Structures are given as structure tokens and as C-alpha cells.
Amino acid sequence: MNIENLLRETLADMAGEERPPAPGRYLLVLDRRPRRRGLALAAASAVAALAIGSTVVVQEMSSRAPADVAGQHNAVPHLVPERRPAVTVTVVEGMRLSQLFKVLSSLTGRPVAEFEKAAKDGTVLGLPPYAKGRLEGFAIPGTYELPPTMNPDEILRAMVARFGQAAEDTDLVDGARRAGRTPLEILTIASIVQAEAGRDEDMPKIARVIYNRLDRKMRLQMDSTVLYGLDKYGTDAKPGDRKSRSPYNTYKRLGLPPGPISSPGDDAIRAALKPASGPWLFYVTTDPKKNITKFAASRSDFTKLVQERDKKHGIR
Known part of the structure; x- marks a missing residue:
């Protein structure tokens, strides 16, 4: 029997x-x-x-x-x-998908290529229509405990599901409408704010600089977007980097880049939805070690901030 x-x-x-x-x-x-x-x-x-x-x-x-x-x-x-422990992965604020996939690969033993392949089908992942099928920016920061049996599709779906909750918590869709932007534009702005800000309290001001430049049809000239397009890291693009033909080169192209450049946190999203009030068009990190950023409304004031920074670092 x-x-x-x-x-x-x-x-x-x-x-x-x-x-x-x-x-x-x-x-x-x-x-x-x-x-x-x-x-x-x-x-x-x-x-x-x-x-x-x-x-x-x-x-x-x-x-x-x-x-x-x-x-x-x-x-x-x-x-x-034989209890296999859950895989714990933390998506930090400002993390790119390329970084996340390497972390997931090392924790699960799955090739990076499997996560890259899974990320290509936004419909399967449950991405909202305004994501335009692109996962970057939608793997919301946080700590995830993933059963060891989950495959790359399921892991990424879980992260997108967490994004859905974060979008509700921050009132992303309605807030974007009130700001006169699409949800994707808000996430794109938030991702730039996340990359550029040294301190959380500077985020609303940096968001305001972005809005003011967009409203005046000025190029954003953000080093973080340039470096993203070149698959480099940091916020200090070299002169040669700024000559790239990448769609993320905001020194050459007007407007926002095609999409987010990283996973923004809640503070960055809220800053993009509700920027500070002010006339600023420029900012300079005058003291990188202490993450001190100062803001200027005119090019002459901006030049003074650059001189302050250079003097502090002994640059002539």
C-alpha cells in the first residue's frame, strides 16, 4: 500500500x-x-x-x-x-538597482542576471502605470525578510508591494497632482534630492532649488544625475563627465532626467512633494566633512559660496 x-x-x-x-x-x-x-x-x-x-x-x-x-x-x-533562515536584506536610502542586485545575489546565491531579467517586466512586478515599466526608484528603502524559497521575481514583487504602501503613506499620487507633477516626476526629484543632500533638513531646500530651476527653464546641472548616467558614484562630476551624451546629463539637457536615479526615502519624497519656500537657485556644500550646505538666490552669491568652500579647503 x-x-x-x-x-x-x-x-x-x-x-x-x-x-x-x-x-x-x-x-x-x-x-x-x-x-x-x-x-x-x-x-x-x-x-x-x-x-x-x-x-x-x-x-x-x-x-x-x-x-x-x-x-x-x-x-x-x-x-x-531543516529550517533555512529567512534572507534579510536592507535597501538603504539612495541605493541604486545595480547595487541592490549585487547584494541580493550575494545573499541568495542567484546570479545578478536573474534579478536584471526579472526587473524588465514591470507588469509582472506590479509596478504602477506611471513607472513606465522601470523599477529604478520603486524598490523602496527598508529591511525585508525574504523566505529562502523566493525567486527573483517574487523578491522584487515584494519590494514593489512595499512601495505601494509607502506611496499611500506619503500621499504620492494626490500630492503629485497638487504639485503639478506626475508621480514619476516626484520620485525623480526625490531621488536627486536624496543623492544631493548631506542632511535631511536640507532636503526641502534642495527640492526648492530643483523646482525653481525647472520653472525658470534653467538646466538642473546636478552632478548626481550625470554620474548615474555614466554608472559612476558620488556628487562631484568631472568636466569630462559633464560632456557625456547620456539622457541623465542635466548640464546639457533641460528638464528632469528620464526617471529616478536611486531609491529615495520618505523624507526625500516628502521634500519633493512639499519643498521649502525660497528663491534659491544654487547651493554649495561648503563643508563636506560636516555636511554643511548653503544656498544662494543669485549667481554672485553662489560665487561667494564657492570661494568660501575653496578657501576652507585651501583651493585657489
């Missing part, structure tokens, strides 16, 4: 008993003959364990079980739980 039939027969027999059998009744068989119920209970236990998500290794599933210390009594086949 196969295991399935045996399990069915045993459960039917047990249904007629007045009270549940004692746990030890099926853990050890004291007869010399193996009992079918012991075998069936082992099968039932395996089914129950699998149902709650454990990885179970059935070491012996036969009518003959290992002998006890006397070498006479038979024990039922035993199950050894």
Missing part, C-alpha cells in the same frame, strides 16, 4: 476513536512489527510541516525503522526539520 492510501486509511480509523491518542503512542513502536499507523502519522506530520512552510527532510520512510539500543524494537521513521 502506498503512503497516500495508508494515510487515508489511518485517518479514517482515527476518526472513530473517542479521544485523541497520546503523543507518544506513535513516536515509538514497542512491537517487533512496524505499525502502519506509525508510518501514516509520519507521513501526516510531513504534510503538516510542509503546509506551514518548513523544509522537511524525510530521512527514512519505509516499514523498517532504525532499531533501538537493544536492537529489537522498531521506531517509526523520523523527520528532521
